[in-house]
Amino acid sequence: MLYLIGLGLGDAKDITVKGLEVVRRCSRVYLEAYTSVLTVGKEALEEFYGRELILADREEVEQEADGILKDADTSDVAFLVVGDPFGATTHSDLVLRATKLGIPYRVVHNASIMNAVGCCGLQLYRFGETVSIVFWTDTWKPESFFDKVKRNRQNGMHTLCLLASELRLWLTDRTEVTGAPGDCEVALVSRSEGESQGSSLPARRSGPLTFASCPPAGVAALSHGAVPSSSIGCAAEGAGGARF
Numbered sequence: 428m429l430y431l432i433g434l435g436l437g438d439a440k441d442i443t444v445k446g447l448e449v450v451r452r453c454s455r456v457y458l459e460a461y462t463s464v465l466t467v468g469k470e471a472l473e474e475f476y477g478r479e480l481i482l483a484d485r486e487e488v489e490q491e492a493d494g495i496l497k498d499a500d501t502s503d504v505a506f507l508v509v510g511d512p513f514g515a516t517t518h519s520d521l522v523l524r525a526t527k528l529g530i531p532y533r534v535v536h537n538a539s540i541m542n543a544v545g546c547c548g549l550q551l552y553r554f555g556e557t558v559s560i561v562f563w564t565d566t567w568k569p570e571s572f573f574d575k576v577k578r579n580r581q582n583g584m585h586t587l588c589l590l591a592s593e594l595r596l597w598l599t600d601r602t603e604v605t606g607a608p609g610d611c612e613v614a615l616v617s618r619s620e621g622e623s624q625g626s627s628l629p630a631r632r633s634g635p636l637t638f639a640s641c642p643p644a645g646v647a648a649l650s651h652g653a654v655p656s657s658s659i660g661c662a663a664e665g666a667g668g669a670r671f
Contacts (some may be wrong), residue, residue, distance in 0.1 A: 433537025439475035554586030
């Protein structure tokens with residue numbers, strides 16, 4: 428059996444009782460280590476779970492999934508994911524691969540940013556398409572998020588912007604963000620930064636986004652039950668005075 432187990436948003440203790448029981452009886456336990464991060468490291472998880480964890484990076488999950496699924500038809504294998512297992516398309520693909528090989532699977536859900544973001548006061552049913560914002564480099568500057576944010580705003584919907592792990596780690600090293608390396612003026616963390624990010628995109632994007640009526644709002648550390656005013660991590664945007 429393949430078990431996909433959500434770890435929640437905080438530390439080792441955020442795993443559910445059911446999830447922990449499964450982890451302790453599996454023959455192998457993988458920790459997905461690239462779509463998100465917890466506030467504690469692998470060693471803290473191993474100590475609390477009482478199990479050795481095998482780190483699984485993007486290449487292994489996306490290109491070498493057969494190794495993870497090996498013998499899962501005759502023994503129990505756990506795949507641990509920060510947040511909820513289906514918060515990333517990568518994990519849906521793992522389920523499809525298992526199904527194709529005739530391997531049964533079970534999912535143990537947990538809290539995810541997709542629902543925890545409601546703590547900022549915005550109604551979940553008024554969110555449009557979620558977007559990912561990656562850390563721009565000199566040779567790679569994906570812009571697809573711009574069109575999606577703009578479309579959501581035109582429809583009067585909020586937008587949840589998920590920051591790539593590299594960008595989150597870069598941001599959390601700073602108490603005041605004034606810009607990122609290169610042209611990425613980043614992550615729509617404040618009104619001025621959001622406007623700068625939008626205006627740095629090519630003219631073919633039909634002009635920059637402005638946030639005069641909807642200043643950005645960053646949230647982080649949601650597992651602690653509060654939204655620190657100085658936190659940076661993700662944001663929501665919408666029309667008519669809603670927040671980015």
